[in-house]
Amino acid sequence: MRKIDGVVVDANVPQETMRAACALAIRKSVPLWIEPVSYDKTALVMNAEVIQHAFCIHPNLEELAVMATELGLHSEGTSIGMGDIYRLGDAVMAATNIKNIFVTLGAGGCCFMSEDANPIVFPSFLKPSKVISTSGAGDSAYGALIAVYTALESWKEAAAAGSNAVLGSACLIPTCRLTLRPQACTRHRSAARRT
Numbered sequence: 001m002r003k004i005d006g007v008v009v010d011a012n013v014p015q016e017t018m019r020a021a022c023a024l025a026i027r028k029s030v031p032l033w034i035e036p037v038s039y040d041k042t043a044l045v046m047n048a049e050v051i052q053h054a055f056c057i058h059p060n061l062e063e064l065a066v067m068a069t070e071l072g073l074h075s076e077g078t079s080i081g082m083g084d085i086y087r088l089g090d091a092v093m094a095a096t097n098i099k100n101i102f103v104t105l106g107a108g109g110c111c112f113m114s115e116d117a118n119p120i121v122f123p124s125f126l127k128p129s130k131v132i133s134t135s136g137a138g139d140s141a142y143g144a145l146i147a148v149y150t151a152l153e154s155w156k157e158a159a160a161a162g163s164n165a166v167l168g169s170a171c172l173i174p175t176c177r178l179t180l181r182p183q184a185c186t187r188h189r190s191a192a193r194r195t
Contacts, residue, residue, distance in 0.1 A: 005150045006031040006055070011041035015048040022050035031055030033146055035139070042066040056100040056149075058142040064088055064103055071095045082108065089113040100155070102145055102162060104138050110166070112145075112159035120156060122163035140169035 007025040009018050009032065025032035034050070034057040036042040042063040045051060047070070059067060061080055068074035068088045073095065080088060082105070089101050093115055100114045109123040144165035149158035 004028055004030055006033055006146065008033045008035065008146065009045075009050065010035045011037040011045045015044060018045065018048040018050050022048075022053050026053060033142075034058070035142055036063045036067075039063060039066055043070055046070040052097045054096070054098045056102060056145075057098055058102045058104070058138070058145075060104045060106070060138065061085070064092070064101070067092050067096075085111055086113065086119055089119075102142065102159065104141055104166075110141060110159065110163050112155060112162075114155060117155055120159050122159060137166045137169045140165040 007021050007028075007030060009021045011018070011034075013021075022032055032050070032053050032055050034045060034054045036045050036057065036059050039062045042059065043066055045057075046067060051057070051067075057067075064085070065074055065078070065080045065088070068080075068091065069076045071092060073091045074080070074088060085103060085105075089103065089111075090113070092098060093101060093113070099116075100112070103111045103113070105111060109121065111122075112120040141162035145158045145162035148161040149155065152158065
């Protein structure tokens with residue numbers, strides 16, 4: 001097999017496939033990136049025996065609550081708000097050995113947490129009147145985060161790229177450059193604020 005930079009596991013696959021992808025990441029000594037996909041599938045990821053090997057996972061608020069509930073850190077059915085994100089994110093990382101969590105917050109933007117850095121919050125620049133569709137916005141964000149981190153090994157630039165990707169995906173504005181560096185999207189952000 002050729003050299004790989006990482007392995008991405010999407011929770012739409014069977015648990016056996018998740019475990020095989022995890023084994024590949026371990027064998028190749030590369031990061032394992034996990035996308036829980038949905039509220040219901042997050043529990044599958046938590047029970048697939050791969051979560052403790054995750055370099056980074058990408059939940060939304062509901063999925064973070066499921067992760068915390070599965071670990072006994074949160075009461076099922078209890079909603080979480082912005083004030084709970086840091087506490088639950090830190091507790092989930094400590095209980096699972098996950099190194100990094102990239103939480104999408106819908107209209108609130110996104111939050112990146114790491115065992116090695118202070119949390120980074122990126123506000124949303126989306127104006128509801130300009131949103132065409134949010135389908136795929138989370139996937140765009142995580143894909144950009146993975147691509148930029150793999151290329152630059154900078155969490156700040158990677159998280160900013162993820163935030164910028166949501167703007168481009170949901171509003172269908174002219175695409176940001178493939179590097180998705182924060183400065184490449186500044187004019188698009190400014191345009192979105194003005195309109």
